[in-house]
Amino acid sequence: MDIRIEKTEKAIKNAFLELRAKKPLEKITVKELCALACINKSTFYSHYEDIFALSELMEAETITAVVKNISAQQQDPFREPEIFTRNLYMALLSSNSLIGILFSGKEKARLGDCLEMELKKLIWQRYPEYQHDTERNILLSFCIQGCFHAYLNHRDEDLDAVVRVSENVVRNLRPLYFRE
Structure with a gap:
């Protein structure tokens, strides 16, 4: 796997875990996850269908x-x-x-x-x-x-x-x- 893809995956998962530790799954938005992971929404959606698929x-x-x-x-x-x-x-x-x-x-x-x-x-x-x-x-x-x-x-x-x-x-x- 490309190192950039690995870094992006890691950033997404780390941001998700940080958010998930603070709030219920259904309250997490792609927008706040992307802001925390320092990625744009299109990058997130190129990896996952939605927050539930990531979870x-x-x-x-x-x-x-x-x-x-x-x-x-x-x-x-x-x-x-x-x-x-x-x-x-x-x-x-x-x-x-x-x-x-x-x-x-x-x-x-x-x-x-x-x-x-x-x-x-x-x-x-x-x-x-x-x-x-x-x-x-x-x-x-x-x-x-x-x-x-x-x-x-x-x-x-x-x-x-x-x-x-x-x-x-x-x-x-x-x-x-x-x-x-």
Whole structure:
């Protein structure tokens, strides 16, 4: 990618994050973003359709980074769900600032849903038989969403306790995942 394009992309994203940290997504205008990024509106529109497209892209990049971080930590993460749980928390924490900005307000619930969808895709690549197994899909939803909401609601508390309790819950559900 051309260095000028990279610099422009970075300026747009940094300006967006600065604005998004201060106000809801629907209150951000292209005009104020362009002023902050020191670009003109036509430059913005040559990169993005609108503010919402920029936000969706940055959300997707953040979720991809979280999922890659999780999958990079283990060779077979779904045979050791309690370790996977710890890695999920660590991956969320590694993107904590971005998550706090991009998924604040009305966008908060979207992160859990997007994360669940992406993690299930990863699981289904490794275990295609899970894709149409309703019981296992419910268990996966329960574990992923449960861990996500525990993270979201308790990230300012004792993280070790949150992770330890979550690992215990997932450990106790393990026989339901890996029944033969």
